[in-house]
Amino acid sequence: MNAVVYQGPHEVAVEEVEEPEIEHPNDVLIDITTSCICGSDLHMYEGRTAAEPGIVFGHENMGIVTEVGDAVTTLEEGDRVVAPFNVACGHCENCEDGYTGFCTNVNPGFAGGAYGYVAMGPYKGGQAEKLRIPYADFNALQLPEGDQHEDAFALLADIFPTGWHGTELANLQPGDSVAIYGAGPVGLMAAYSAKIKGAAEIYTVDRVPSRLDLAEEHCDATAINFEDGDPVEQIKDEHGGAVDKGVDAVGYQAIDPEKEADDAYDPARENPAVVLNDLIRTVRPTGELGIPGLYVPEDPGAPDEMAAQGRLGIDFGLLFEKGQKLGTGQCNVKSYNRELRDLIIEGRADPSWVVSHRVDIEEAPEMYEKFDEREEGVTKVLLEP
Ligand SMILES: NC(=O)c1ccc[n+]([C@@H]2O[C@H](COP(=O)([O-])OP(=O)(O)OC[C@H]3O[C@@H](n4cnc5c(N)ncnc54)[C@H](O)[C@@H]3O)[C@@H](O)[C@H]2O)c1
Ligand SMILES: [Zn+2]
Ligand SMILES: [Zn+2]
The missing domain is CATH 3.90.180.10 (Medium-chain alcohol dehydrogenases, catalytic domain)
Known part of the structure; x- marks a missing residue:
């Protein structure tokens, strides 16, 4: 066959x-x-x-x-x-x-x-x-x-269960505001799940216009393009402060908007901690983060030696100070x-x-x-x- x-x-x-x-x-x-x-x-x-x-x-x-x-x-x-x-x-x-x-x-x-x-x-x-x-x-x-x-x-x-899982890991409740990083298939399904569950406001972050359009059209999400400036500030400006819940539907190959390269998805632009750190800043104190985006214990193409062993520079101090919870893993x-x-x-x-x-x-x-x-x-x- x-x-x-x-x-x-x-x-x-x-x-x-x-x-x-x-x-x-x-x-x-x-x-x-x-x-x-x-x-x-x-x-x-x-x-x-x-x-x-x-x-x-x-x-x-x-x-x-x-x-x-x-x-x-x-x-x-x-x-x-x-x-x-x-x-x-x-x-x-x-x-x-x-x-x-x-x-x-x-x-x-x-x-x-x-x-x-x-x-x-x-x-x-x-x-x-x-x-x-x-x-x-x-x-x-x-x-x-x-x-x-x-x-x-x-x-x-x-992807439909995995998007749903992202909102479960974040303990999304009706009336919550939520920021979803990534408008790939998983992020779009997380935004759709948030809509079905009755989220009050949904922010979807990505850089691909056609994907952001889908989030607006089918999930009633507010599109945030991270190439236009710090997505955390964009969300806070739009929302009037931090949101209740967050979902990482990007994973370890996340693009760092501050890094430049000819090709948008050049590994030279990656920073495996960037979305996690953005989420810690985007979500309010005691808010919850759902992380279905994939992270690996070994990455042969990692940008640095730490990341090659799955060790990331996460702002854990800030997470602790804000008393946030997070959930990870395969759906x-x-x-x-x-x-x-x-x-x-x-x-x-x-x-x-x-x-x-x-x-x-x-x-x-x-x-x-x-x-x-x-x-x-x-x-x-x-x-x-
Ligand atoms: N936990 C699970 O069970 C499970 C299941 C399926 C997929 N996944 C993982 O979920 C992730 C997403 O999968 P997908 O199929 O949607 O893939 P995808 O690669 O198509 O989507 C990722 C999206 O993230 C965007 N992105 C990159 N950097 C970003 C940033 N800094 N901020 C916001 N968006 C950024 C990309 O432009 C892309 O549209 C992958 O890591 C995948 O391995 C996990
Ligand atoms: Zn899959
Ligand atoms: Zn078993």
Whole structure:
């Protein structure tokens, strides 16, 4: 079958790989109908993780069940399902507590597994024709049959729950004001979640005009372009002071507006602590910060030696002085995907506006390049094998 295979920094290719097989009675196989490209894939794509060539990418997967292991009880051939990007067992302590992003049974020596991702276990990615889903009764979320809401449902594998998770980590309450750094797919879903939850005011910070426009149009957010000046001051001017809550949907490859380079996303412009420090300043004393943006313990392309070891110059003193709380980590997709699916089915939410492209998997190399450039108008790319 064909799959998107990592070749090395800034290069993926569509190649013939072996088809998955049932490896355990709890597995199912699916024919992929949609698999999305994620900002998390870009960290590997850019050579900014320990990912080795040969990985099949793709952790945002949905499709139709084609083969069912003997021990699977709730799924049958023909079922339409979406898989959380987390691979989880369902019965370890973390899974029982709802922390399926930190399952201790699926990735020896590590808490957390995922499809097609460096250090997240042996699970092949779904930017391919077929995928194996382990612990399938637990991991596959059933969808109504047919092809309705295909784009919206595909976003249940990661970014809609992850955006929601950002607002949960920040303990966002109805009537709160919130600043969301990043208007990539995750930041836009965080802004959309804030709107659904009844935030009084939403500020979205980025530099890509088409992404900021989406935040204004679909989330009633106030757009803040960080290339126009200190985003913290812009928000405070607009809001009349600090906001209640904040979300970091950028992560360690954040651009420092004060650094210059010919290419906007040149690593020379990065400062992995800049968004965290902006958030500490943007949010009021005792406010809460949700940090779904990714941070890594090792960064081979880091701007300095400290950052290479995941050590960042965070203004912890100021955070302490303000008595702020923060929450981090991978999204536990299963904590939210069922309810978000039902909001979509009932017509109360439709996140599909974030999808800018649905293309044949053969176009993956070109789309990776465009998404990596954060080209105007390229927001969320869905692949169809
Ligand atoms: N915690 C999780 O489970 C989880 C899941 C999915 C993605 N992620 C992470 O979330 C982050 C965002 O993912 P995405 O798919 O939206 O990626 P993305 O790269 O498309 O979006 C990041 C956005 O941040 C903007 N940005 C850069 N520097 C900024 C700054 N200083 N201030 C404000 N905005 C800035 C960029 O212009 C870009 O639009 C990534 O780090 C990704 O790995 C985490
Ligand atoms: Zn993702
Ligand atoms: Zn588990």
